[in-house]
Amino acid sequence: MINQNKEPKITLLGAGPGDPDLLTLKGVKALQTADVVLYDALTNEALLEHAPTASIKVYVGKRSGEHSYPQDTINKLMIDYALNYGHVVRLKGGDPFVFGRGYEELDYAASYSIPVSVIPGISSSIGVPGLQQIPVTHRGMSESFWVITGTTTSGDVSNDIYQAAQSNATVVVLMGLKKLAKIVEIFKAAGKGSLPTAVVQNGSADDEKMVIGVVETIEILTAQEHIKAPALLIFGEVVSLHPSFKTLVKQYASIS
Numbered sequence: 001m002i003n004q005n006k007e008p009k010i011t012l013l014g015a016g017p018g019d020p021d022l023l024t025l026k027g028v029k030a031l032q033t034a035d036v037v038l039y040d041a042l043t044n045e046a047l048l049e050h051a052p053t054a055s056i057k058v059y060v061g062k063r064s065g066e067h068s069y070p071q072d073t074i075n076k077l078m079i080d081y082a083l084n085y086g087h088v089v090r091l092k093g094g095d096p097f098v099f100g101r102g103y104e105e106l107d108y109a110a111s112y113s114i115p116v117s118v119i120p121g122i123s124s125s126i127g128v129p130g131l132q133q134i135p136v137t138h139r140g141m142s143e144s145f146w147v148i149t150g151t152t153t154s155g156d157v158s159n160d161i162y163q164a165a166q167s168n169a170t171v172v173v174l175m176g177l178k179k180l181a182k183i184v185e186i187f188k189a190a191g192k193g194s195l196p197t198a199v200v201q202n203g204s205a206d207d208e209k210m211v212i213g214v215v216e217t218i219e220i221l222t223a224q225e226h227i228k229a230p231a232l233l234i235f236g237e238v239v240s241l242h243p244s245f246k247t248l249v250k251q252y253a254s255i256s
């Protein structure tokens with residue numbers, strides 16, 4: 001018990017897609033009053049500099065395929081630290097509630113009557129396309145957007161992808177890189193072989209990379225450029241608004 005006088009509290013904080021400057025001002029203020037920061041793999045460690053030097057920083061990252069910290073361990077750590085040290089900032093990639101398991105943490109803290117506040121972050125699902133100047137909606141072109149997981153708890157692609165592929169919506173798939181072949185197959189079966197498509201690796205970070213093409217060419221491009229996780233997939237006419245789309249598509253047409 002280091003800070004016995006401190007009231008336990010938890011802040012679920014969205015770190016944004018990677019660039020540390022994409023954290024909100026409210027997020028900076030929360031970090032400045034942190035006693036403990038629990039941070040994930042997809043959060044930039046530069047953000048820890050906002051926290052007091054004396055604060056405790058704990059990495060609880062999970063990388064794809066590796067489960068170093070199961071969710072219930074993270075939940076318990078969060079509670080232990082809050083009870084023993086006071087203010088725990090739970091720093092999560094993007095927005096805490098977009099495939100971030102944020103509500104599970106909120107719910108667990110509530111069961112201990114520890115107050116939780118939420119500070120939204122820029123979700124990669126909107127921010128990463130936006131940084132590439134690809135709007136998720138555009139008047140006259142896309143009236144809605146879907147953000148879907150490529151990998152559900154059962155390991156399969158989400159059933160929603162089948163429905164989304166039939167629609168005119170912009171479809172952003174997170175955690176879908178390993179399932180690209182299957183997802184491409186779904187779009188092709190829906191008659192969308194020539195739909196503009198992009199894959200963005202680590203948007204807003206130094207190793208950001210993007211490939212852009214159509215459903216039929218995207219797998220080969222992704223392999224050629226050695227695109228790695230974290231990456232997201234964007235399907236939709238809005239991808240054609242990217243300045244390089246026209247040139248690139250012509251090039252692929254001449255190769256094939």
Ligand code: SAH
Pocket residue numbers: 017018042092093094095096097098099100122123124125128173174175176200201202203204205229230231232
């Ligand atoms: N809560 C996060 C998403 C967590 S799921 C958010 O709102 O952004 C993790 C997945 O998000 C990754 O597998 C990847 O598909 C996507 N992702 C997160 N950050 C990304 C980034 N900087 N660039 C591309 N994709 C990213």
